[in-house]
Amino acid sequence: MSSSTDVSQPHATAPPADGTWWTGRMWAMLVVLCSAMFLDALDNAMVGIAVPPIQADLGMSTSSVQWVVSAYVLGFGGFLLLGGRMADLLGRKRVLLAAVGVFALASIAGGLAQDGTTVIIARFVMGMSAAFSAPAGLAIIVTTFAEGPARNRAVGIYTVCGAAGFSLGLIAGGLLTEIGWRWTFLLPVPIALLVLIGAAVLVARDPARRRDGGYDVPGAITITAAMLLLVYTIVEAPIHGWTAGRTLGGLAVSAVLIAAFLLIEKNTAKPLVRLGFLRNSTLIGAALVAAAILGTYMSFQFIGSLYLQASRGWSPLEMALGFLPCGVLIAVIAPRAGVLLGKVGARWMMFLGFVAYTAAYLLFLRIDADSAYAPVILPTLLLIGVAFPLSFTGANVAATSGVAPEEQGLAAGVLQTGYQIGAALVLAVVTATMAVPEGEQPTLTAYHQGMWVIAGLSVVTTLATLVVALRARAAAPALAG
Structure with a gap:
């Protein structure tokens, strides 16, 4: 498999082949790009917790307030393919800066909003902005760090920042909603400004790709x-x-x-998209795995939040602290995931991740009306803490490996589309399976029904990734010969 890094690119600094040493500028640039990922995850987690106060303060109906969350998903999922390709064609740095700037402005608009419609529009624009910044940031990383140990290590650190943003977002959201929900919109603004300044200084300009035949x-x-x-x-x-x-x-x-x-x-x-590009089975497979990763996890989090808060009476902050061990474990494992990936490969990483996911979701089926945290809930969170860095790193590396530099943004867009479509689709199916009447709280039976769907999809994905990994291992000797 050939490297997708061209060290002659203006923004690429060639690291050693083994990835053991990076310049200070490369480290600083990686921190900035990871901060953009951190920002998206932080914002999503905080605003998700702030939904009830937003509804109460602005007098929104139940059907309209759900769009505070759904509008972001719509903007993100709807524009990802376009965002990824525009990063390739217009220049990744240019697209990243514009997207982060728009994100900051939309955050300010949401924080100052006096009605629900403005909040929903702000969330849609924030999601749309993330659809341009996420593939641009990942594309800069994978075209800067050489395919192999260097890239694996960089993507592992990228994974940590996403998990850290989400974990801290849960806690920050719980704390900030006690002060006022508007701070969940306003807190990301200074972070976005720091990302803007850092990216402007540290990410070298990559030229737009001229298209004489137009766009x-x-x-x-x-x-x-x-x-x-x-x-x-x-x-x-x-x-x-x-x-x-x-x-x-x-x-x-x-x-x-x-x-x-x-x-x-x-x-x-x-x-816009070369049709041959869509025949990249490794990329499409990684996108399907990505759909299963975020689809099952977001659905589990939905059920877990309802169970702990609606059925057990936990506060948002208590729930956030309860989920914290998962984030901590991700932060510990993800930077080291690149070493394991170099030994076993991306396909086996995705398989191992889903073995852990499946065990986690099956264990959560043990919940009852008064399950203790340590013996029943904590093991599931710890297993997810192991599963996420393995599967996420494996999917990100698989999706971008062997892709030409001029199409890395598109590859990142396809992968991110898998994550977002999977989250929306699986959560919709799980919600329908639970069949909770409007205005009523879910029963323990409803929680179990939803978890069986999640566990079933996890089992199917585990088997599929195993088959793909075994086939690749069997094909390797033949290709070598």
Whole structure:
């Protein structure tokens, strides 16, 4: 497998082949890029906890307040493919700076909002901004650090920052909502400004790639519309029903738009996405694993939050502290995940991660009306703390390995789309499975029904990753010969 790093690129500083030594500038640049990831995770966790105070303060209905969370998912998932490709074509540094700047402005708007509609619009713009900054940041990392130990190590550190942002976001969200929900929007602003300054100074400019034949505007409009409609339909499906006419119609129109996009790409001189790129089975497989990672975890967190807060009476801060061991374990393991990845490979990392996920979710099925934290809940969180850095690092490295430098942003966009679509789809299915009537609290039976869906998907993913890893190992001697 050839390296996707071109050391002649303006923004790349060639590290040693074994990745054991980086310059101070490379470390500083990595910290800045990881801070952008940290910012996204921090914001999502804090605002998720602040939803009830937002509803009470602004007088929002239950159906409208859920869009404080869903609008971010819609903006993020709907624009990821476009965001990843624009980073490749317009310049990753330029796209990163613009996206982080817009994120900061939208955060200010949300924090100063006087009505629910403004908050929802701000969250949508924040999600859209993240759809441009996330693939741009990851693409800069993987084109700066050489494929192999250096990249594995950098992606492992990147994983830590995402987990740390989410873990600290839960605690910060619990504390800040005691002061006022607006601070959950305003706290990310100074962080975004520091990322802007750091990226402007430390990330060298990469030139935009000229396209003499122009840009594929019809393709960009079509795929963005398709993804927006698809995410919107999935998010709304639990409310209207999976067999409702508007749900089936939304899915059908999304499929037609995707088919139209493929037709446009086949016949245009300068396609937004080269169709051959979508035949990269390793990338598509990594995106499917990414969908299972975030889909199962976000659904588990949804059930765990309801169980601990609604059924057991825990406060948001108590829940955040209860989940903290998971984040701590991720922070300890993730920087070292690159060493293991270099020994076993990305495919086996994803498999090992899902072995741990499956055990975690099956153990959580033991919950009852008064389960003790240490013997029942903590083991699940510790196993997830092991699973996440293994699977996340494996998926990120697999998705970007062997991809040409000029398409790394697109690869990151495809991977991130897997994460977001998976989170929205699996959570929608789990919510429907639980079948909780409007206005009522879930029962223990509903929690178990949802967890069986999560555990089942985890088992399927474990088996699928095992088959892929075994096939790759069997093919290796043949290729060598």
